[in-house]
Amino acid sequence: MLYIEVPAPYDFALSSERFRAFGRDPASLWDDGGLHRAIAARDVRIEAAPGGVRVEPADEVVLPVIRHLLGLAFDLDGFRALAGRDPVLGPLEQRLRGFRPMLVPDPWEMLVGSITAQQVSLVAATAVRRRLVERFGRPVGVAWAFPPPEAIASVAPDELVAIGFSRRKAEYVLAAARSASSLTVLRGLPDDEVKERLVRLRGIGEWTADWFLARHLGRARAWPAGDLGLRKAVAAFYGPAADVRAFGERFAPFENLAAQYLLLGLRTP
């Protein structure tokens, strides 16, 4: 067992909201007040503790993953200062005080998750992803290990169609499985180059690349301007914006946190 300190203010329940909002996700499983993930073949539980979280079990393999998951690199102090100068974001930040967005620790899992979410509702996407995990992944305690790319690469497209992927998305996932080993190097590249490389992959457009920057790499400047939910949130909080991409500049250099606060703000009235 290990205790990880998270800069105050921190609200674990609020920060993990997205793992409960759209249905059960076996790879990031909410169970009895704690979040479970399979890491290195172990069922790791993360739960709220005074001033941070408790992690069990914890070792040198688990800890970096958890630190990534918790979004510890986000500069919430800087974001709060920016929000305080914005008449809309300020009150929203106060209402969601303690929200530190959690990240998807694995680039392959992030990409597959985004592909499932293209065009369809997040509830529908979660249902399809759940079938993928329970069909090709592996149970590890109460959580499931997300199926590794090797487990998917050799699957027939028909098998993916059978669990709810469109034929087109089945091709995208198979292509991603074959490119998965090249995803880890993206970590060291600037935002623009990450996007440039990702959109070269079949099935990865600007929207998917933006969310990869935002929810896997946790890049401060990521701003998924094409996202329907974000467009609705911007319109709801600020009024219709002709150019949502340009609108993000008012949140610089904290576009990512602004986007996640706006989206969470729209979900939790």
Place this chain on the structure above:
DNA sequence: TACCAGGTAAAAA
């Protein structure tokens, strides 16, 4: 029933 939901690539104009 029909329509919309955190898009993308390919066909058609």
Place this chain on the structure above:
DNA sequence: TTTTTACATGGT
């Protein structure tokens, strides 16, 4: 070059 279309699921 720009616009239109097909796609699969879950909720309303």
